[in-house]
Each structure stands twice: as structure tokens, then as C-alpha cells.
Amino acid sequence: MSTQKAFDPFDLSASQEDWDTSRSGSVNITPRNASSTNAHDVNSNPSMDSNDSFDPFGIATLSQTPNAGIRSASDDPPTRRPREDSPSTPPEVNRVTRQSVPVTALPPKLVLKLTMYEEVSSQARIEADGTLSSNAAIEGSVYAQVQCSDGRKNAPFALATVDPDFSVRPNQKFLWNDATMNNNAFAVHIPKPELGYVPVAHYSLTKEVQHLPVLLERKVTVQDTSCRLAVQVRSKLTNSGDIEDLTIVVAVPERVNGDSIEISRGEGVWDELKRTIQWKLKALETGQSFMVSAHAKLWKPAQEDDDIRFPPLI
Known part of the structure; x- marks a missing residue:
């Protein structure tokens, strides 16, 4: 009965002696399961003989000259490629010195x-x-x-x-x-x-x-410390049209307490700074009249001969 040889194209089942005699060179390859005192550790790299001619990746050369194929960016000085569209010489620049610019003071505000x-x-x-x-x-x-x-x-x-x-x-x-x-x-x-x-x-x-468009009538009543003011404006019948944007302003004398002023008739506005009362009317038709009034307190009682005036302006 003949024994068939298992398929072994790389002849892995050959003995140690067959490997040594069939290879030219002095590289010794030790199987992992072989027990020998010269066996390397599993985690260590196998030794490489310099006489071994089979070295397609140049490992032997790299081991002798480390980092031979690696070039650092700092080995060569950096070179900058000039732009084709940039001129070879910088353009001339006219620089204005500080002394050439006249300095004039601005006029006061x-x-x-x-x-x-x-x-x-x-x-x-x-x-x-x-x-x-x-x-x-x-x-x-x-x-x-x-x-x-x-x-x-x-x-x-x-x-x-x-x-x-x-x-x-x-x-x-x-x-x-x-x-x-x-x-x-x-x-x-x-x-x-x-x-x-x-x-x-x-x-x-x-x-x-020759012709005044309005008639104005003012009346002031004073009793003790109380005073009352009334102003009436009437448009003449002979006017050719209505009077627009009419404003009546009455000046308040210093004897009157400004905090006590109350507007009785019309939409008047008291201006404490100017001490005036102002009424505004959008339009006054021909022949029509417009009346405004206000009352206030005096700082002290008025005498019989006191002439307290409220000058009106239109």
C-alpha cells in the first residue's frame, strides 16, 4: 500500500536539513514550534544576514542607514516661487511728509x-x-x-x-x-x-x-387772591377767507402762582419756563369767534389800585 504525499507546493513539511541544503546563503529560518537555544522570542524581529540577496524592499539598507529615505521639511531651506503677474520691481510710491501738509485751525463752533x-x-x-x-x-x-x-x-x-x-x-x-x-x-x-x-x-x-382780520377782547377779574382771565377772538365778516393756524399766547405776570394755573376753556398749555399760556386753533371761519379762559391764585391778596395785566399775543 502506497502512501500519498499531501499537497505541499512550498515544501513546508521538509526537514531542517533539507531547508539548509536547498537554499543558498547562510540565512537560518527556525520554525516557531522548534525547540532550540538559538530561537528568538515571538515578539522580537528575526535576524537578517547581510549576505542574503533576497531583499526586495531594501530592508537591509534601511537598517544600516536609518531614516535614509525620509526627508524632513527643515533639511532644505524653503523656497518661494514668485508670481508670474507680480512685477520684478515695486512701483514708485509718492510719500507725503508731515511737513508738506498745511495744518490750519478750524473756526470755533x-x-x-x-x-x-x-x-x-x-x-x-x-x-x-x-x-x-x-x-x-x-x-x-x-x-x-x-x-x-x-x-x-x-x-x-x-x-x-x-x-x-x-x-x-x-x-x-x-x-x-x-x-x-x-x-x-x-x-x-x-x-x-x-x-x-x-x-x-x-x-x-x-x-x-386798512383792514385788520380779527378783533380781540381781553377781560381780567381779580378778587382777593383769585384771578380769572378770558380772551375772545372774532374773525371779521369782511375777510375773504378763513383764518388758519391761529395761536393765542397770554403772558402771566410774576404775581401769579404758576402752580395754581388751571385751564378753564380751550386746550391751553402752560409753559413754566416762559410763563405763558398758549392756545392753538386750526381754523377760524369768517364771522366766527373763539374764546379761551383760565384762572389762578395770586401770591398775596390784590389791592384796589393793583393793575394785574395778562398781555395777549396772536
């Missing part, structure tokens, strides 16, 4: 506030032809307040009147250079210590008016 106080009086008369005319007189004052960014002095300013019929008298105390610019304009300079409103000019105008 000036904030000018103006307020006007005006009184109007008229006297009606009937002409020979039966027409009604009035002689109107206007007396007014201009007050100014200046806020200037210059800490040493305030900048001057000029005032001019548009209507040449006005007669303007500037306040000599605040007149700049003691001279007017022309008949209708003058320069004003307010000193730095002046913080509030100061009178800078007075003006007046007298004019003949």
Missing part, C-alpha cells in the same frame, strides 16, 4: 439762539369815505444767547432786518467795533461772562393798516 418780544397796538378810525382804517404800532426787542466752543472769547455775529421800514436801534453795550455795517445790519459781540439771554437790539414800526 458758534450756537446762536434768538428770542423776540413784541407788542402791537392799533387805533381804528373811520375815514371820510366810510372805510375803516387802523394805525398800528409795533415795539419789539431782540434777545440773543451765544454758546461758543472757544474757551477764551465768543465769536461775533451779524443781524440784519429784511423790511427797510423797521427802525432798528442796536444795544451799544454789545455792538462790535462800535459801528454798524449798514443801515439795516450791524455786528454784535457778546462777552464770554454773559451766559443767559441779553438784549442786543430794539426795533419799532408804525404802519397804516
Whole structure:
């Protein structure tokens, strides 16, 4: 009975002697299950003889020259590839020195506030032809307040009147250079210590008016410490149209306690700073009238000869 040889294309079942005689070279390969004093540990790498010619990956060379095939980025100096579109030489730049730029100081900032106080009086008369005319007189004052960014002095300013019929008298105390610019304009300079409103000019105008559009009637009643004010405005029948955006302003004297003011009729607004009561009406039709009223308390009882006035303005 013949014994068949198992399929072993790599001749793994050959003995140790057959392996040694069939291979050329001096590389000794020891099977893992062989018991020999020269056997390596399982975790250690097998020894490699330099005479072994079978070395397709160059392991023997790497072991002799470690890191021979590895190049570090720091071995060669870095090179930068120039851009093709960049010029070879930088363009010329005109640099402006600090000395070549003129430095000029900005003019001071000036904030000018103006307020006007005006009184109007008229006297009606009937002409020979039966027409009604009035002689109107206007007396007014201009007050100014200046806020200037210059800490040493305030900048001057000029005032001019548009209507040449006005007669303007500037306040000599605040007149700049003691001279007017022309008949209708003058320069004003307010000193730095002046913080509030100061009178800078007075003006007046007298004019003949053929037709006044409204009639105004004011009535003040005072009893002990109580006072009552009533103002009525009527549009004339001869007006060609309605009166629009009508405003009635009444100045309250210092003798009246401002905290006690109450509006009795109309949508009035009390201004504590200006000490005025103001009523506004969008429109007043021809021939119609509009009445407003208010009452307040006096600081002390009024005497019989006391004349407490509430000047109205329209």
C-alpha cells in the first residue's frame, strides 16, 4: 500500500536539513514550534544576514542607514516661487511728509439762539369815505444767547432786518467795533461772562393798516387772591377767507402762582419756563369767534389800585 504525499507546493513539511541544503546563503529560518537555544522570542524581529540577496524592499539598507529615505521639511531651506503677474520691481510710491501738509485751525463752533418780544397796538378810525382804517404800532426787542466752543472769547455775529421800514436801534453795550455795517445790519459781540439771554437790539414800526382780520377782547377779574382771565377772538365778516393756524399766547405776570394755573376753556398749555399760556386753533371761519379762559391764585391778596395785566399775543 502506497502512501500519498499531501499537497505541499512550498515544501513546508521538509526537514531542517533539507531547508539548509536547498537554499543558498547562510540565512537560518527556525520554525516557531522548534525547540532550540538559538530561537528568538515571538515578539522580537528575526535576524537578517547581510549576505542574503533576497531583499526586495531594501530592508537591509534601511537598517544600516536609518531614516535614509525620509526627508524632513527643515533639511532644505524653503523656497518661494514668485508670481508670474507680480512685477520684478515695486512701483514708485509718492510719500507725503508731515511737513508738506498745511495744518490750519478750524473756526470755533458758534450756537446762536434768538428770542423776540413784541407788542402791537392799533387805533381804528373811520375815514371820510366810510372805510375803516387802523394805525398800528409795533415795539419789539431782540434777545440773543451765544454758546461758543472757544474757551477764551465768543465769536461775533451779524443781524440784519429784511423790511427797510423797521427802525432798528442796536444795544451799544454789545455792538462790535462800535459801528454798524449798514443801515439795516450791524455786528454784535457778546462777552464770554454773559451766559443767559441779553438784549442786543430794539426795533419799532408804525404802519397804516386798512383792514385788520380779527378783533380781540381781553377781560381780567381779580378778587382777593383769585384771578380769572378770558380772551375772545372774532374773525371779521369782511375777510375773504378763513383764518388758519391761529395761536393765542397770554403772558402771566410774576404775581401769579404758576402752580395754581388751571385751564378753564380751550386746550391751553402752560409753559413754566416762559410763563405763558398758549392756545392753538386750526381754523377760524369768517364771522366766527373763539374764546379761551383760565384762572389762578395770586401770591398775596390784590389791592384796589393793583393793575394785574395778562398781555395777549396772536
